[in-house]
Amino acid sequence: MSAFAFAPQPRHETVGVSVGGVTVGGGAPIVVQSMTNTDTADIDATVAQVAALHKAGSELVRITVDRDESAAAVPKIRERLERLGLDVPLIGDFHYIGHKLLADHPACAEALAKYRINPGNVGFKAKKDKQFAAIIERAIQFDKPVRIGVNWGSLDQELLTRLMDDNQAKGFPLTAEQVMRETIVQSALISAELAEEIGLPRNRIILSAKVSNVQDLIACYAMLSSRSNHALHLGLTEAGMGTKGIVASSASLGILLQQGIGDTIRISLTPEPGGDRTREVQVAQELLQVMGFRQFLPVVAACPGCGRTTSTVFQELAQKIQEDIRRNMPVWREKYPGVEGLKVAVMGCIVNGPGESKHADIGISLPGTGELPAAPVYIDGKKALTLRGTNIAGDFETLVGDYIEK
Numbered sequence: 506m507s508a509f510a511f512a513p514q515p516r517h518e519t520v521g522v523s524v525g526g527v528t529v530g531g532g533a534p535i536v537v538q539s540m541t542n543t544d545t546a547d548i549d550a551t552v553a554q555v556a557a558l559h560k561a562g563s564e565l566v567r568i569t570v571d572r573d574e575s576a577a578a579v580p581k582i583r584e585r586l587e588r589l590g591l592d593v594p595l596i597g598d599f600h601y602i603g604h605k606l607l608a609d610h611p612a613c614a615e616a617l618a619k620y621r622i623n624p625g626n627v628g629f630k631a632k633k634d635k636q637f638a639a640i641i642e643r644a645i646q647f648d649k650p651v652r653i654g655v656n657w658g659s660l661d662q663e664l665l666t667r668l669m670d671d672n673q674a675k676g677f678p679l680t681a682e683q684v685m686r687e688t689i690v691q692s693a694l695i696s697a698e699l700a701e702e703i704g705l706p707r708n709r710i711i712l713s714a715k716v717s718n719v720q721d722l723i724a725c726y727a728m729l730s731s732r733s734n735h736a737l738h739l740g741l742t743e744a745g746m747g748t749k750g751i752v753a754s755s756a757s758l759g760i761l762l763q764q765g766i767g768d769t770i771r772i773s774l775t776p777e778p779g780g781d782r783t784r785e786v787q788v789a790q791e792l793l794q795v796m797g798f799r800q801f802l803p804v805v806a807a808c809p810g811c812g813r814t815t816s817t818v819f820q821e822l823a824q825k826i827q828e829d830i831r832r833n834m835p836v837w838r839e840k841y842p843g844v845e846g847l848k849v850a851v852m853g854c855i856v857n858g859p860g861e862s863k864h865a866d867i868g869i870s871l872p873g874t875g876e877l878p879a880a881p882v883y884i885d886g887k888k889a890l891t892l893r894g895t896n897i898a899g900d901f902e903t904l905v906g907d908y909i910e911k
C-alpha cells in the first residue's frame with residue numbers, strides 16, 4: 506500500500522502571501538475564508554455579516570465590490586469593524602469594472618487587504634490587457650496582493666477558442682473536457698505571468714481555478730500545482746445546497762488537501778432562504794480538523810445511535826455539548842490555551858460507550874433503552890462517577906464545563 510493511504514502528502518511548496526497580516530501559502534496553516542452575500546452598499550448588514558463570519562472562524566472575508574456605492578461603503582465598513590475590535594482582512598471581489606472602481610475610489614483600494622479579479626471578465630479583446638494591467642498597477646501602488654480567480658462559468662473565451670483551434674489543427678489529441686481544463690489552468694498561469702511582468706511580485710499573487718464538477722476541480726488544481734508555486738485558494742464553485750454542497754466540497758477539497766495541494770479554502774454553500782451563512786465556515790473548519798490539518802474546536806465523538814437508544818436524551822446531549830462548545834470557544838480559547846485539543850465522548854449505550862469514553866478526555870456512556878438509568882462518566886481514561894436520575898444530561902454538561910476550567 507502506498508504512503509498516500511496513511512498520511513497526507515507533504516504540502517506543495519508555494520510562495521507565501523500576506524493578506525492583511527494573515528499568511529496564505531509558504532507552509533503557513535491552511536486558512537479558512539468565506540464571503541458575504543449582503544449588498545456591500547448596505548453597511549449595517551455587511552458589517553453584521555462580516556462580524557458573524559469572522560466570529561465563526563473565518564480568517565479572511567470577501568465582499569462584493571460591484572459599483573460606486575459599494576466601493577464607497579468599503580472604507581466605512583473597515584472603520585466600523587475596527588471600532589468593534591474586529592481586525593479581519595477584507596477582500597474585494599471585482600468583476601468587469603474593477604479597474605474603474607479602484608481608480609475612482611482610492612479609499613476603497615486602501616481599505617481592502619486583497620483584490621480578487623477574474624481574468625475571464627476583466628475586459629474584452631483590446632481592452633482586456635489594459636484593464637487587467639490597471640488593476641495590477643493599483644495593487645502595486647497600494648501594496649496589496651491579488652487573487653487571480655479563474656471560474657469556468659466565466660472562462661476567457663478568446664483563450665478557449667484558441668486552444669480549441671490548436672486541438673483541431675493537431676487532430677484532436679485532447680477531449681473537449683481536457684481542453685476546458687487546460688484553458689482554466691492556462692488562463693490562471695498566463696494572467697499570473699502578466700501580473701509579474703507588470704511588476705507585482707509572486708508573493709502578492711494567489712491563484713484559484715474553480716469549477717463545479719468534482720473530478721474537473723481535482724484535475725485542474727493538480728495541473729496548476731504541478732506547473733507553478735503560486736499560493737493556491739481552493740474552492741468548488743456552485744457546490745450547491747445542503748448535504749450535496751457539503752459532500753461535493755469535502756470530497757474534492759479533501760482529496761486535494763491530502764495530496765498537499767491548497768493554502769486557503771472556501772466552502773461555497775448555497776444557504777437555505779434566510780439560512781445561516783456561517784455554516785460554510787463551520788464546514789471548512791470541520792474539514793480541516795477531521796483531516797488533522799488544524800485544530801479549531803474540541804472534538805465531540807458521538808455514536809450514531811441505534812435500536813438500543815430509542816430515547817432522545819443521548820442525541821440531545823451530544824447536540825447540546827457541541828453547541829455549548831461552539832458558543833464558549835471564543836472565551837475558552839483566550840482563557841484556556843490548548844482547549845481545542847480536548848476530546849469529549851457522548852455515547853448511547855454500554856456496547857461501545859465505555860471504550861470510546863475512556864479514549865476521550867471526558868466521556869459519558871448513557872443508558873440504552875431498557876437499561877438502568879445510570880450513566881458512567883470517564884475522566885482522563887478512568888471511570889470517575891456514575892450519573893443517575895432525571896438530569897443526567899444537565900449534570901454532564903456541568904462536568905464538561907468544570908473539566909475545562911480545571
Ligand code: SF4
Binds near residue numbers: 809853855857
Ligand atoms: Fe448503538 Fe450503543 Fe453502538 Fe451507540 S454505542 S450505536 S447506542 S450499540
